[in-house]
Amino acid sequence: MEIFKSLEKYDYEQLVFCQDETSGLKAIIAIHDTTLGPALGGARMWTYATEEDAIVDALRLARGMTYKNAAAGLNLGGGKTVIIGDPLKDKNEEMFRAFGRFIQGLNGRYITAEDVGTTVADMDMIHTETDYVTGISPEFGSSGNPSPVTAYGVYRGMKAAAKEAFGTDSLEGRTISVQGVGNVAYTLCKYLHEEGARLIVTDINKSAVERAVNDFGAIAVEADEIYSQEADIFAPCALGAIINDETIPQLKARVIAGSANNQLKEERHGDLIHELGIVYAPDYIINAGGVINVADELNGYSHERAMKKVEALYDTIEKVISISKRDGIPTYIAADRLAEERIARMAKSRGQFLQNGKHSLSSRG
Numbered sequence: 448m449e450i451f452k453s454l455e456k457y458d459y460e461q462l463v464f465c466q467d468e469t470s471g472l473k474a475i476i477a478i479h480d481t482t483l484g485p486a487l488g489g490a491r492m493w494t495y496a497t498e499e500d501a502i503v504d505a506l507r508l509a510r511g512m513t514y515k516n517a518a519a520g521l522n523l524g525g526g527k528t529v530i531i532g533d534p535l536k537d538k539n540e541e542m543f544r545a546f547g548r549f550i551q552g553l554n555g556r557y558i559t560a561e562d563v564g565t566t567v568a569d570m571d572m573i574h575t576e577t578d579y580v581t582g583i584s585p586e587f588g589s590s591g592n593p594s595p596v597t598a599y600g601v602y603r604g605m606k607a608a609a610k611e612a613f614g615t616d617s618l619e620g621r622t623i624s625v626q627g628v629g630n631v632a633y634t635l636c637k638y639l640h641e642e643g644a645r646l647i648v649t650d651i652n653k654s655a656v657e658r659a660v661n662d663f664g665a666i667a668v669e670a671d672e673i674y675s676q677e678a679d680i681f682a683p684c685a686l687g688a689i690i691n692d693e694t695i696p697q698l699k700a701r702v703i704a705g706s707a708n709n710q711l712k713e714e715r716h717g718d719l720i721h722e723l724g725i726v727y728a729p730d731y732i733i734n735a736g737g738v739i740n741v742a743d744e745l746n747g748y749s750h751e752r753a754m755k756k757v758e759a760l761y762d763t764i765e766k767v768i769s770i771s772k773r774d775g776i777p778t779y780i781a782a783d784r785l786a787e788e789r790i791a792r793m794a795k796s797r798g799q800f801l802q803n804g805k806h807s808l809s810s811r812g
């Protein structure tokens with residue numbers, strides 16, 4: 448892999464390799480763009496088949512955070528970490544503390560949080576070494592687990608997308624197929640069930656499926672059957688690249704609205720679903736609830752204030768759909784425009800982020 452070529456492609460600022468033999472830490476921090484502020488993005492722990500896969504994932508996810516944070520109106524840039532390892536077997540305290548020291552070494556250019564495979568407890572361990580971590584335990588004045596708030600944002604965004612497709616935002620009686628019923632999707636299913644939606648779920652983790660079946664009367668299907676279900680809405684809430692050449696022909700849903708990052712395998716898949724008349728709620732718009740919630744810690748966390756902002760993701764999805772219709776472009780391009788225009792406007796008034804003093808994270812316990 449030609450690393451500098453990969454960085455040049457989307458103008459990444461920095462790629463940091465973190466290695467600590469004692470704890471087994473092997474992590475890659477990608478900082479995409481700090482025009483709007485320090486790069487905030489979660490740390491994903493995953494068993495990557497190759498180091499190249501890990502680098503590619505870190506880069507893709509970091510760029511996604513630049514767009515997510517910009518479109519959400521946050522004064523934050525985009526970054527992400529991948530930690531190479533099995534979150535069920537390879538975690539230890541020294542690993543997260545070593546990672547925390549690497550973050551501290553970046554002096555505020557990167558702030559971390561949870562992502563797939565990491566938890567509030569992991570963030571607390573990182574916090575013993577650095578203040579540049581969010582989503583730590585509420586006892587520190589922090590916002591805790593971002594997943595339920597992400598779920599609320601997805602629920603709100605899904606309603607806005609449903610309004611476009613069906614003329615009403617009520618989800619009562621709608622059939623919604625949910626791929627992956629982990630941290631975010633469990634709470635999403637709760638909202639949907641409470642509104643009277645019919646749920647079809649799948650997960651490679653059988654106990655996650657059982658929980659959704661028992662708690663919400665969901666119908667369980669095999670992992671590869673989820674795309675072809677007779678559903679009104681498809682909610683991808685597992686991993687990325689699931690909208691692709693194999694899955695698009697199977698889809699019957701008129702709306703795609705879920706929490707997973709990087710849902711389109713390639714941009715052309717966004718064009719394809721647009722041509723098919725599917726209303727696609729762009730991933731980084733609809734799943735911004737978690738980052739909006741953790742970012743609120745930088746102002747001294749208020750759950751009420753954060754939830755108000757997350758509620759407004761309904762309006763952001765409506766705005767993206769209206770740009771898409773006005774300009775005759777797919778929603779993923781409309782979302783990119785929203786984010787890019789904000790970054791360009793701010794770039795005129797400020798250059799690269801510099802940590803020039805303190806922010807309110809420094810005053811936490």
Ligand SMILES: NC(=O)c1ccc[n+]([C@@H]2O[C@H](COP(=O)([O-])OP(=O)(O)OC[C@H]3O[C@@H](n4cnc5c(N)ncnc54)[C@H](O)[C@@H]3O)[C@@H](O)[C@H]2O)c1
Nearest residue numbers: 593594597627629630631650651652685706707708734737
């Ligand atoms: N947690 C957040 O606040 C947040 C915020 C924004 C975006 N996201 C994104 O949302 C997605 C879900 O996040 P989460 O925190 O709920 O993660 P999670 O790990 O708790 O849940 C993901 C679930 O998907 C399942 N899964 C994995 N591969 C699958 C497959 N091929 N088929 C079916 N199920 C599969 C896993 O077993 C797991 O139960 C991720 O893409 C994440 O990046 C999460």
Ligand SMILES: CC(C)C[C@H](N)C(=O)O
Nearest residue numbers: 489560561562593737738
């Ligand atoms: C900052 C975090 C809550 C990030 C979250 N995992 C996301 O992808 O948006």
